[in-house]
Amino acid sequence: MASIVISVFEIAVGLLGANIKGKAAEMLRDGDVTDEECRDLVMTEINDIKSMLKGVSRKDLRASISYFKEGIGYLYQFFDEARIHREYNAETAHAVSNEALLLTEEMTKLDLKGLDDSTNQDLSSAKERFKLAREKATEAFANEALNISDRLLATRYRIMATILETVDNPKRALVPCKVCIEELNCLPAVQNNFGVQVTRGIKSVKGWFRKKERGTLISSVCSMNRVLYDVSRIVLGRCPLEKAWPTVDTGGSAVDPLRDERIINALRNQGIEDFCVKWSFGKDELKWVSGIATNSSGQFILTEHASANIKVFDSHGKLKKRISLPDKAIPLDVATDFNDDIYVLVVILSSDEVNSNTSRCSGNEPKFPPSRGSKTESQKCVEIEAIDEGTLWVYKYTETDVYQQPSGKGGWDSKLSVDERGNMIVLRIGNGMSMERALEKYDIKWRLVRRFREETAMKNLRDITSVNDGQVMALDKAGRLIHIFSENGEHLREFKLQTIYEPDIITFHRKSGHVVVAGVREENECLVVEIYTKTGKFIQSFQIYEKGI
Numbered sequence: 376m377a378s379i380v381i382s383v384f385e386i387a388v389g390l391l392g393a394n395i396k397g398k399a400a401e402m403l404r405d406g407d408v409t410d411e412e413c414r415d416l417v418m419t420e421i422n423d424i425k426s427m428l429k430g431v432s433r434k435d436l437r438a439s440i441s442y443f444k445e446g447i448g449y450l451y452q453f454f455d456e457a458r459i460h461r462e463y464n465a466e467t468a469h470a471v472s473n474e475a476l477l478l479t480e481e482m483t484k485l486d487l488k489g490l491d492d493s494t495n496q497d498l499s500s501a502k503e504r505f506k507l508a509r510e511k512a513t514e515a516f517a518n519e520a521l522n523i524s525d526r527l528l529a530t531r532y533r534i535m536a537t538i539l540e541t542v543d544n545p546k547r548a549l550v551p552c553k554v555c556i557e558e559l560n561c562l563p564a565v566q567n568n569f570g571v572q573v574t575r576g577i578k579s580v581k582g583w584f585r586k587k588e589r590g591t592l593i594s595s596v597c598s599m600n601r602v603l604y605d606v607s608r609i610v611l612g613r614c615p616l617e618k619a620w621p622t623v624d625t626g627g628s629a630v631d632p633l634r635d636e637r638i639i640n641a642l643r644n645q646g647i648e649d650f651c652v653k654w655s656f657g658k659d660e661l662k663w664v665s666g667i668a669t670n671s672s673g674q675f676i677l678t679e680h681a682s683a684n685i686k687v688f689d690s691h692g693k694l695k696k697r698i699s700l701p702d703k704a705i706p707l708d709v710a711t712d713f714n715d716d717i718y719v720l721v722v723i724l725s726s727d728e729v730n731s732n733t734s735r736c737s738g739n740e741p742k743f744p745p746s747r748g749s750k751t752e753s754q755k756c757v758e759i760e761a762i763d764e765g766t767l768w769v770y771k772y773t774e775t776d777v778y779q780q781p782s783g784k785g786g787w788d789s790k791l792s793v794d795e796r797g798n799m800i801v802l803r804i805g806n807g808m809s810m811e812r813a814l815e816k817y818d819i820k821w822r823l824v825r826r827f828r829e830e831t832a833m834k835n836l837r838d839i840t841s842v843n844d845g846q847v848m849a850l851d852k853a854g855r856l857i858h859i860f861s862e863n864g865e866h867l868r869e870f871k872l873q874t875i876y877e878p879d880i881i882t883f884h885r886k887s888g889h890v891v892v893a894g895v896r897e898e899n900e901c902l903v904v905e906i907y908t909k910t911g912k913f914i915q916s917f918q919i920y921e922k923g924i
Contacts, residue, residue, distance in 0.1 A: 435518065436525055439511035439532050446504035446539060453497035502540050509536035509551075516558070523564040527595050530559050534602055545610045552603045557621045559599060560632070568592050570625030573637045590647045593638060596623075600632040601650035636691075656692025666709035666791075668717070676717055678706035685709065685719060685772070704768065710793040717772040718799065720782075720791035723764050767803060769821070780821045783813070794841035795885070798824070802839045802849070812836050814849065816864065827864045840883045840890070842909050848890060850881040857881065857892065857911065870911035875903045889914060 512533035516526050534555050541547040559565065568589045600621075607614040622629035632638060633652045642649040656675075663680040670676065673690035683705055687696040700706060704721040711717055767785040771778040786806035793799050797819040805811040812834065814827035827833070827847075837852035845862030855872045872878055878894035889906050896903045905916040 433515070433521065433525060435511045436515035436521070436529050436532075439508045439515055439529065439536070442504045442508035442511060443532055443536055446501045446508060446536070449497050449501035449504060450539070453494060453501060456494040456497060498542075502542070505536040505540035509533055509540060512536060523562070523592065526562065526564075527559075527592070527599075530555055530599060531595075534599055538602075538606065545606065549603075549607060549610065552606060553616070553621070556600055556603050559596060560621050560623045565592070565596055566623055566625055569596075569623040569630050569632075569638070570627070572641050573625060573628065573630055573635070586645070590642055590645045593632075594642055594647045594649065597632045597638070597642070597650040598648075601652070604633060604652055656688055657686075657694070660686065660694050665707050666719075668709045668711045670711045670715040672715070676709055676711065678709045678719055680705060685717065698772065700770065703764075704770075705787075707767075707787060707789050708791040710791050710799075712793045712797045713795050714773070714797075718791060718793050719770045719772070720789060720801065721768050721770060722785060722787060722789065723766050723768060765806070767801070769799065769801070782815075782817075788837075790837075790839050792839045792841045792847070794845060795843055796845075798841075800839055800841055800847055802836055804836075814839070814847075814860075816847075825864045827860055827866075837879060838881045840881045842883050842890070843885055843888065844909070846909070848881060848883070848909075850878055850892065852878055857890070857907070859911070868911070870907070873905055873913055873916060875905055883909070 509532075512529045515521065515529035516533060518526075521529070534552055537548050537551050537555070538545075571589060572593060603616075604614055604620075607616065620631050620633065622631050624630075630638060633650060639649045639651045657677070661677060661679065662682065664677050665680045666678040668676045674695070675688040675690075675692075677686050677688070678684070679686065683700045685698040685700070685706065686694060687698075689695050700719070700721060703724045705724055706719050706721050708720040709717065765784055765786075767782040767789055769780050769782055769791065771780075782801050783803055784805065785801075785803035788804040790802040790804075791799065799817040799821070801815050801817065803813040803815065814833060814836065816824045816827075818824050835851045835853035836849045836858075838850040840848050842848060846867070847860040847862075849858045849860065850856075851858060851869075855875065855878060856869045857872065858869045859867045861867050872892060872894075874896055875892060875894035876896055878892055880893045882891050883889075884891055888909055890909055892905045892907070894903060895901070903916060906914045908914065
C-alpha cells in the first residue's frame, strides 16, 4: 500500500513540471532529501505558482491550487501517521514520472483496513480537498477570459487532482481524465500551435516566430496526454485508446501528440522534453528474433532463428533489406561496428536439423576474413561439412563483401559483441547439461587475442556487451550480477541488479555512455529495464507491460 500512495503522489509531483525537478536536483547536490524537505519543496512550488496568479478572472484557479495544497498537506500527514517513508535521492528525482508504472497491480489492491480511523480520516480529507481542487480547476479551464497558459495550468491541476482523488479506485480516474484531454486538445490555441508546427511550405514561415513559446506549450500538452496513457496502462494493463487517441485537429490533419514524428522531432531539436510513447514494428515480418542491433543511421538489424534471415529496418520501422544465410547456419546474435558493418554469430546444425535442399545464400556468397584471404579476391561460399556441425561461425557483411570465420564449438545460447575498434567478443555457451562457457576476444583480423580466465564469473553468464573504453560487461543471470572485465580480460568488479528477477539482455548505449539491462520482475512478470553508468551506478528503471513478454 505504501508504494501505491507514494507513487500516486509522485505522479502529482511530476506534473508540477520541470521546475520542481530542477530544484530537487539542486538540493540533492549536498545529499539525499528527506520527507520533510520534499514536502517543503512541493509546498513552495505550489505557493510560487499561486503567487503569480492575480486578478478576479483567476479566482477559481487560485482556489483550485489552495484546495490542492491542502490535499497534499493531508496526504503527507497520512504518510507520517501510516509510517510511510520514502528516501528521496538523485535516482528518485530523475525518475519521478517513471515511478508511476509501479502502480500496475498494486493500485487495485489498496486496503485501508489495517489503519486506524485517524489515519483513514487523513486520506479521506485529502481526497475531499482534491475533489474540490478538481471542480475549481474545471471551472477555471472553462473560463475563456483566461489566457492559454492559465487554462493549461488549470488542466494540469484538474488531472493531478482527479488522479489523487481516486487513489482507492484508480479506474474511476480514466473517464474524467479522458474528458480533460479531449477538451485540452480541442482548445483553439492548442490547435493553432500544433498546426504551425506541422505545416510545411510557404505557410511554415510563421513557424520561425515564437518558436520557444510554442515548443513549451506543445510539450505541456503532450505531457498531460502522456499521463492519461500511463494511467490507462497501469490500471488496465493496456490503453483502450491506443488506436483512437484524442488527436489535435489542425484543420489540415489530425495530430497525435504522443506519436506524431513531426512533433517529437521538433521538441527534441529544441532540447525540449517530449512525451512520446513507445512504438513497434515488424509484427508481420518478424518471427523468433534472436538478436538486434542498430547502426549510425538509426537502422535496426535483426536476426531470426526460424527463417535464418537477417532483416534490416529503417529508423521508421520499414523493412528495407533481407539477407539470407547459407544452409545449416542458424543466427544466434548480431552486432555492428564503427563502419556499420554487420556481424552475425551463427551455429551450424546437422543435416537432421535442417533441410539441406533449401538454399538461402541469396547471392551473398561469404568470403574468408582478411586474415585468411584478400578482400578483393572473389571466392566461393565455403562448403559447410559434417565436421562443422555444432560449430559457431561469424559472418561479417560490409557494403560490398561478406566474410566468414569459425569460432569453436558452441550452442544456441552463445552471444556476440563488437567494440568500437572492431574487436569481437564471443561468449561460447555449450550444449547439454554442462553448458560450459568461454569468453574470448578476437582482433579486427579475427585472430584470437585472449580468453577470459575468471571461472567463477563465467559459470552463469547469459549475455555480453562492449563498453567504449574497451571494457567488457557480462550478465550473470543466476546471480543477478553484472561482471566488468578490463580490456585485458581482468575481472575488475561486479554489481547487483536492482529489481530484475530474471535478467536476459545487456547492451551499451554509446551516445549516453550508459548500460541498459532488461529482464523480468518477480512480482508481476512484466519486463523491467534498468539503466546504469558504466561504473555500475544505478540511474533509473522503468517497466513495460505487454502481453506475451
